[in-house]
Amino acid sequence: MKTYGSEPGAPSPVQVGISELAVSDGDDTLKSYGLGSCLAIALYDPEDEIGGLAHAMLPDGDAADNSDRKPGKYADTAIRALLRRMVERGASYTSVEAKIAGGSDMFEFDSFGEGVGQRNADAAREELEKLGVPLVAEDVGGDHGRTVEFTPGTGRLLVKTSDEEENGVTEL
Amino acid sequence: MRLDVNALGTFYRMAREGTGLAAGRLTHMTGVETRVGVTKLNFMRGQEIRRDFRTSKTKVGVRVELTGAIEGYSLIVFDRENAIRIVETLLDEADSDAELDVETDEFDRMSRSATTEVGHIMNSGFIDGWADVLETVIDVSTPEFIEGESAEPFFDGVSGSPGDDDLALLFQSRIEAVDTEIGFNHYLFPKRESMGALLDQLRTSEGIEYDKLDGFDRMAERGAEEVAKTATTLTGIETNVEIRRLNFVSLETIPEQVPDEKLVSVAFEFEGVPSGYLIFLFDEESAHEIVDAMVPSSVDEDGFGEMGTSAIKELGNIMASGFLDGWANVLDTAIDHSTPEFVHDMGAAAVDPVIVKLGSNQEFAFVFDTVVVADGREFDCEVYAIADESDLERALNDLDVDRIEETPTTAEFQEVDNA
Numbered sequence: 001m002k003t004y005g006s007e008p009g010a011p012s013p014v015q016v017g018i019s020e021l022a023v024s025d026g027d028d029t030l031k032s033y034g035l036g037s038c039l040a041i042a043l044y045d046p047e048d049e050i051g052g053l054a055h056a057m058l059p060d061g062d063a064a065d066n067s068d069r070k071p072g073k074y075a076d077t078a079i080r081a082l083l084r085r086m087v088e089r090g091a092s093y094t095s096v097e098a099k100i101a102g103g104s105d106m107f108e109f110d111s112f113g114e115g116v117g118q119r120n121a122d123a124a125r126e127e128l129e130k131l132g133v134p135l136v137a138e139d140v141g142g143d144h145g146r147t148v149e150f151t152p153g154t155g156r157l158l159v160k161t162s163d164e165e166e167n168g169v170t171e172l
Numbered sequence: 173m174r175l176d177v178n179a180l181g182t183f184y185r186m187a188r189e190g191t192g193l194a195a196g197r198l199t200h201m202t203g204v205e206t207r208v209g210v211t212k213l214n215f216m217r218g219q220e221i222r223r224d225f226r227t228s229k230t231k232v233g234v235r236v237e238l239t240g241a242i243e244g245y246s247l248i249v250f251d252r253e254n255a256i257r258i259v260e261t262l263l264d265e266a267d268s269d270a271e272l273d274v275e276t277d278e279f280d281r282m283s284r285s286a287t288t289e290v291g292h293i294m295n296s297g298f299i300d301g302w303a304d305v306l307e308t309v310i311d312v313s314t315p316e317f318i319e320g321e322s323a324e325p326f327f328d329g330v331s332g333s334p335g336d337d338d339l340a341l342l343f344q345s346r347i348e349a350v351d352t353e354i355g356f357n358h359y360l361f362p363k364r365e366s367m368g369a370l371l372d373q374l375r376t377s378e379g380i381e382y383d384k385l386d387g388f389d390r391m392a393e394r395g396a397e398e399v400a401k402t403a404t405t406l407t408g409i410e411t412n413v414e415i416r417r418l419n420f421v422s423l424e425t426i427p428e429q430v431p432d433e434k435l436v437s438v439a440f441e442f443e444g445v446p447s448g449y450l451i452f453l454f455d456e457e458s459a460h461e462i463v464d465a466m467v468p469s470s471v472d473e474d475g476f477g478e479m480g481t482s483a484i485k486e487l488g489n490i491m492a493s494g495f496l497d498g499w500a501n502v503l504d505t506a507i508d509h510s511t512p513e514f515v516h517d518m519g520a521a522a523v524d525p526v527i528v529k530l531g532s533n534q535e536f537a538f539v540f541d542t543v544v545v546a547d548g549r550e551f552d553c554e555v556y557a558i559a560d561e562s563d564l565e566r567a568l569n570d571l572d573v574d575r576i577e578e579t580p581t582t583a584e585f586q587e588v589d590n591a
Contacts (some may be wrong), residue, residue, distance in 0.1 A: 015207070016430060017424065018427060018428065018524070018527075020425040020426050026545070033432055033520060034427060034430070034432065034518040034521045034524065035520075035521060035524065036427075036517075036518075036520070036521035036522060036523070036524035036525045036528075037524055037525040037528040037529075038524050038528060048564065049551055051306020056421075057424065057524075057527065057528055057531050058528065058531050059534060066535065068467050073424075073531075104521070104525075105525070106515055106517070106522060106525045107441075107513045107515075107526075108513065109441040109449075109510060109513070109524055109529075110441070110510070111441055111529065112525070112529055116525055116528045116529050117525065117528070118527070124411070131323025142520070143515075144517055144520035145517040145520070145522070146518075146521070147518065154550065162434045162516075162517050
């Protein structure tokens, strides 16, 4: 969700709502809540300590006519928009790495076909490969929700599930 | 007057844009970091709007009259204590010695004028946002300060304010201050003729007759009544419908309004005219209460166990049948639903797969938002019915408006043996 008046280094985490993306640096925290089939895509440049988080909802933006207006909505256009904004901010394309989380398939409805979450993760992997960005870690699929917290400076991606007993928090 | 999804989509963008500008100005004015909360287009009956005002705390508002491209009234409403907090923040900025006497019943002159100023700047933010989207000019009257516990003072003198049975289109937005409790609502009551003219201008298809939305509302009403009735029959807990609303929102908004906590949900897909998804969400305490009521002999487990899960699925299943029968009766169609899917997880995570699925074909959705509660016991159930857009338009177009009033509710329930 967009915030107004947030300054760099502000202590409160910036919420990245569905179809949104945000680029930042250092110790800022970017956070996306309650991902089910949506996909969190985190890109970062470990040398320049610049990174960004997208909360994508659908796989294929090239096939949609509103992806110019909402690049963060689609896995492919979100990755390109993150990269562009990071490079504009001083990141070097060749050192950027990626982590993804989410893309669960919570329901087995007939209309869902082979899985709406799965498609999002596949689309992200494909786009990253096309752009030559290494995917260094992922926590995708399954049938549970995830909340992610991303620190652009270090590239640390915390993945929380609602299961308190086992694997409540995973660090990617 | 006819409307279509494109016209409503533009209205929605106006609401979003206006909320963004208003939030930015509030931040600029108070130095408080703000966030745009949920923005909705609401179709509500006059009596529901009035009930909204009545059931909550004392409110203060700032109202302006609009002329030009949109005619009607724009109203910012704060809970009284929130208004006091904002005014305190403002006065702090201006003069650190100033102290507010919050104990007095009446707002003093200074707080009134400060609130009016804040309200007016926010109203102007919204209106500038709409004018930007419509690329036109909207004129604004001088602001009026209003205080009251019911809807009357807020609606007094509003020509064309919706009668009890009139379905009004409301723009509802929420702006929240990050890390504090300040939040408020914004309402736009456009005049019917003015809205009709705008809709004609924005429509890109033939769309549907506005009066057919009455059918929507009747569907929502029947569906909600059935859910409450079924819940009472099955659990023995007296329940009633607390909120029933028809919203037009961007798909992304739907998971964002789900509480950020672990919830128990039962989800269905339904097919027919219309098709879509139906989700019941219970907080954990309510879900435990339901299990206790339906399966008294079950062991109190940490999770919900096999018995608990199947009890909740069964309740969901019968509530879904009731809800969709209510719809089918109004629409005179048949609607089938899938077997229940049980999820005990983060609330938003149980809703987002549905919007991901619908998102490939539509950007917005009509959401039938219902909250069922029980007196004195934990039973909070939120119901989201999200229909496939094209089906819904078809269903409504086929609807014979004259039939709506006569439709009886015919769904019947079997007693369930809990022993």
